[in-house]
Amino acid sequence: MSAALETVLARAGLKVTANEFLTLVEDAARKLTSPQVDPAAHFTDPQRTALAATGLDLSPLGDTEVDPRARTVAEQTVLRDTALSVGQAAERIGVDTSRVRHRIGEHRLIGWKDRGGWRLPAWQFTDSDALPGLDVVLAWMPSDQPALVLANFMTTPQEDLEIHDRPVSPREWLLAGGDPHRVAELAAAIGTPA
Helix, strand or coil, rough: CHHHHHHHHHHHHCCHHHHHHHHHHHHHHHHHHHCCCCCCHCCCHHHHHHHHHHCCCCCCCCCCCCCCHHHHHHHHHHHHHCCHHHHHHHHHHHCCHHHHHHHHEEEEEEEEECCEEEEEEEECHHHHHCCHHHHHHHHHHCCCHHHHHHHHHCCCEEEEEEECEECCHHHHHCCCCCCHHHHHHHHHCCCCCC
């Protein structure tokens, strides 16, 4: 399994050994998942009754069902593994590390603290700079959303953003020179009920 996992990681461009990746997955699983395997146990009797009345199935997963938390754990692990340190981000965009921290403080770059240092999601960078129009988009993004939610938004094709009659992700849109205000308007709605 280790060789197969290392092949998959290499094809995905992740610079991590199989053991390091599995450690990241284990850490993410611990942080992101509840040890409670019975969904109904999270609710009181009246809450369970109300939820069941709406058609919600609160029974535990069957032996053959895939745990939906697995995708989130995998995505979180990849997000963490591909994130840049302040030093890496500074080198990428050609500024010193204090400028990167300043941009984080101004919400012109986003990141999170992890193990004593900032980690910046890779989606917000090109090979040599910050994503074009990123400052406009980040100004509209809700600051209360987790990094994974923002990453999924920026890397998932959106019906409202098309290039050559094909929906593209906000990241692709900005890389192609699209109007950042269109992405910003979509970003403003992240976390609001549809």
